[in-house]
Amino acid sequence: MQVRNTAQRKIILDIMKDNFSHPTAEEIYETARSIDEHISRGTVYRNLGFLSDTGEILKIRVPNGSDHYDCSLHEHHHFCCDGCSRLFDVPDSVKVKASKISGLMSREGFTLNSHNLIFTGLCPECSNKNTQGK
Numbered sequence: 001m002q003v004r005n006t007a008q009r010k011i012i013l014d015i016m017k018d019n020f021s022h023p024t025a026e027e028i029y030e031t032a033r034s035i036d037e038h039i040s041r042g043t044v045y046r047n048l049g050f051l052s053d054t055g056e057i058l059k060i061r062v063p064n065g066s067d068h069y070d071c072s073l074h075e076h077h078h079f080c081c082d083g084c085s086r087l088f089d090v091p092d093s094v095k096v097k098a099s100k101i102s103g104l105m106s107r108e109g110f111t112l113n114s115h116n117l118i119f120t121g122l123c124p125e126c127s128n129k130n131t132q133g134k
Contacts, residue, residue, distance in 0.1 A: 009047045011035050016057050022068040022078070022087035060087065062118060077117040083126030090119065 015023075015031050023031070029044040048069060052059035058070040062080055068087045070078075077090040102112040122130060 006047075008032070008036070008039050008043050009051070011039065012044060012047045012051065013056070016051075016069060016071040019071055020089065022060065022070050024066040024068055026066065028069065060118070061116060062087070077119065079119045079121070079123070081123040081126055082120055083122050083129070086123060088123065090117075 011032050012028060015028055015035075025045055025048055028048065029039075029041050032039045032044055048057070048059070051057045052069070055073070058073055060068045060070055060078060062068060065080065065085060068078075072089065076092070079088045079090055080086075081088070101115060105112045
């Protein structure tokens with residue numbers, strides 16, 4: 001099946017290109033509206049679904065929060081701040097290798113297809129605010 005690239009999809013891809021802030025669909029929609037005032041929320045959500053289904057962007061499901069989107073497709077993990085709700089990439093220096101987890105899960109009888117590891121807590125900025133407020 002031939003999938004055509006639409007102007008709206010190009011806008012969304014351009015927004016995501018080199019965007020490492022892990023925006024939510026609503027944030028992407030607001031940015032897209034500033035570029036094309038006629039783009040609808042449904043169009044943005046459908047295109048984000050399509051782009052994540054085809055592997056062009058990564059959809060990050062945040063428990064008890066909005067989904068976020070990432071243009072960085074390499075294996076990496078995320079940290080979600082409980083204070084400001086921002087999403088951060090976990091530095092490679094503390095990255096847990098999926099192959100190690102897969103091996104451990106395999107020994108327990110599980111077959112691991114994919115993973116999505118999200119740490120939660122306070123980012124340095126919120127942590128500092130918390131410390132200063134006490």
